[in-house]
Amino acid sequence: MPRPSEPTRERIVQAASALFYNEGIRRVSVDEVAARAGLTKRTLYYHFKSKDDLVAAYLAARDQPNLALFRKWFAEAEGGLPVKVEAIFKNLARSARHPKWKGCGFLRTSAELANMPGHPAIRIGAAHKKKFEDWLRATFADEGIADPLKLARQILLLLDGSFAVVLLHRDPSYMETAGEAARTLIETALAKQGRKRG
Amino acid sequence: MPRPSEPTRERIVQAASALFYNEGIRRVSVDEVAARAGLTKRTLYYHFKSKDDLVAAYLAARDQPNLALFRKWFAEAEGGLPVKVEAIFKNLARSARHPKWKGCGFLRTSAELANMPGHPAIRIGAAHKKKFEDWLRATFADEGIADPLKLARQILLLLDGSFAVVLLHRDPSYMETAGEAARTLIETALAKQGRKRG
DNA sequence: GTATGTATACTAACCAGTGAATATACACAA
DNA sequence: TTGTGTATATTCACTGGTTAGTATACATAC
Structure with a gap:
């Protein structure tokens, strides 16, 4: 299901925020974030170039x-x-x-x-x-x-x-x-x- | 080389301290601590029952x-x-x-x-x-x-x-x-x- | 028919913890 | 002095699971 994009990125950041804040950065895997956002890891890596990038987005939000x-x-x-x-x-x-x-x-x-x-x-x-x-x-x-x-x-x-x-x-x-x-x-x-x- | 024991435990804690403090708890593996202490992971697990135990010893020291x-x-x-x-x-x-x-x-x-x-x-x-x-x-x-x-x-x-x-x-x-x-x-x-x- | 977005399947490395065997020091007996 | 048993200390080799990141293909919208 393509084309959501902006909401998709937002959903990923939401999922990352909840997990990183509750469990810690290194404790949480990219797979877990993707699962919580309801998509695959590959899609996550389409929107963020690395885990570090995702961590930065979590705090920026x-x-x-x-x-x-x-x-x-x-x-x-x-x-x-x-x-x-x-x-x-x-x-x-x-x-x-x-x-x-x-x-x-x-x-x-x-x-x-x-x-x-x-x-x-x-x-x-x-x-x-x-x-x-x-x-x-x-x-x-x-x-x-x-x-x-x-x-x-x-x-x-x-x-x-x-x-x-x-x-x-x-x-x-x-x-x-x-x-x-x-x-x-x-x-x-x-x-x-x-x-x-x- | 058996029988050092007390110094061995001390050496492990020293190695753990340096690594945990410098790199963070979850960033550092038990293998790395053992390597820095100059012994195998199995020996480390003879002196400490788990990584959590080792972390506690690091702070206690x-x-x-x-x-x-x-x-x-x-x-x-x-x-x-x-x-x-x-x-x-x-x-x-x-x-x-x-x-x-x-x-x-x-x-x-x-x-x-x-x-x-x-x-x-x-x-x-x-x-x-x-x-x-x-x-x-x-x-x-x-x-x-x-x-x-x-x-x-x-x-x-x-x-x-x-x-x-x-x-x-x-x-x-x-x-x-x-x-x-x-x-x-x-x-x-x-x-x-x-x-x-x- | 091409940009964008998503999924499947994979790699190569890493990681906490364990099973089984072994080596040493020391106590005690012969 | 020499032999032997035992608790202590150490190693090798392994397991089952996890990890960040990717190669490739496919779907949808415009």
């Missing part, structure tokens, strides 16, 4: 939706800057309580492929995290915070730290602890700013 | 040395509590600049084996991080900090976050940024304590 979710959680929270950022951590803790949650796909992929530094999937993961960092930086800059890049990176470190720690201990309360730390750091930065301007 | 290194960096630093904790991050940044550095073996293993929650290696990793957390907690408690467990967890989150982020971006300066955040959090906790005690 998560980039925008993930960022949009963080922005939504931030925007919907009622309160000042510290509270809005903390809301991201609280929502993340809620996601992490779902039984199928298995951490951050970008970080887990970079951990698994740590022996292949230039791998396209790692590049996509790095770009994704940079986008998040830059969104935070811009947000902090708008609020007049003194060193917005540094603060953005510190929040990012807490966020990615909570992904790693919660995955290890399977205890989402660490995310709320990270959120409190984020709030403290932002409040401190805002206080410094007040002192300088006041 | 890293537990105490890793903790000792952190304690050493803390003890050798000149200054108050915030500076001593920050010194851990600075030393870590120095290690991360070595070309063979590939993040935290415990976290990378838990990321790679995220689909096997009860895996013995993950348990060992979790116990390792708990030991570090508890050492920090006790240290903070000795200094009279109000909620020492919370602060210990926040520092841990920054530490593990820096492992993840530096591995992704290959930019060790994030570790120094994390160290600054740690210092800020500790200083804030000490200031609160000061206010309460008057």
Whole structure:
């Protein structure tokens, strides 16, 4: 049955996403992805030139939706800057309580492929995290915070730290602890700013 | 050549450590470990009942040395509590600049084996991080900090976050940024304590 | 009648784990 | 001092299964 093509490619990426995220990159074979997508491996290799290419597509598909979710959680929270950022951590803790949650796909992929530094999937993961960092930086800059890049990176470190720690201990309360730390750091930065301007 | 045994087991763990840390768990075959240790796979299976068992031994061997290194960096630093904790991050940044550095073996293993929650290696990793957390907690408690467990967890989150982020971006300066955040959090906790005690 | 897309069938390598045999060191007996 | 049994340690050769990737042919749409 030829001619679907675009939907076919999409179906493959969907299947790859579910499997790679749930089981890990090297654990999942191309055959398994093809089977889950309901087609043969040969067809998969028509749409993707290699497994590495497929792994990159898996992460690329998560980039925008993930960022949009963080922005939504931030925007919907009622309160000042510290509270809005903390809301991201609280929502993340809620996601992490779902039984199928298995951490951050970008970080887990970079951990698994740590022996292949230039791998396209790692590049996509790095770009994704940079986008998040830059969104935070811009947000902090708008609020007049003194060193917005540094603060953005510190929040990012807490966020990615909570992904790693919660995955290890399977205890989402660490995310709320990270959120409190984020709030403290932002409040401190805002206080410094007040002192300088006041 | 029979009868070495203890040194043999040790040699296997050494070989496994180098390979698993550098290339990843599932990337490395038992044959490769045996070859690097200079013996046959059958001998390896005499000392370890399975590959999973070997992976657990790899992490178990890293537990105490890793903790000792952190304690050493803390003890050798000149200054108050915030500076001593920050010194851990600075030393870590120095290690991360070595070309063979590939993040935290415990976290990378838990990321790679995220689909096997009860895996013995993950348990060992979790116990390792708990030991570090508890050492920090006790240290903070000795200094009279109000909620020492919370602060210990926040520092841990920054530490593990820096492992993840530096591995992704290959930019060790994030570790120094994390160290600054740690210092800020500790200083804030000490200031609160000061206010309460008057 | 040619581009595009899909399937069958295959390769060559790899991989975790095992069955059976063997070699050595050491304890103890003669 | 020499012979012998036994637990420990090691090797060779193998199995059954999996893997990423491909050569070739076939089907459909326009």
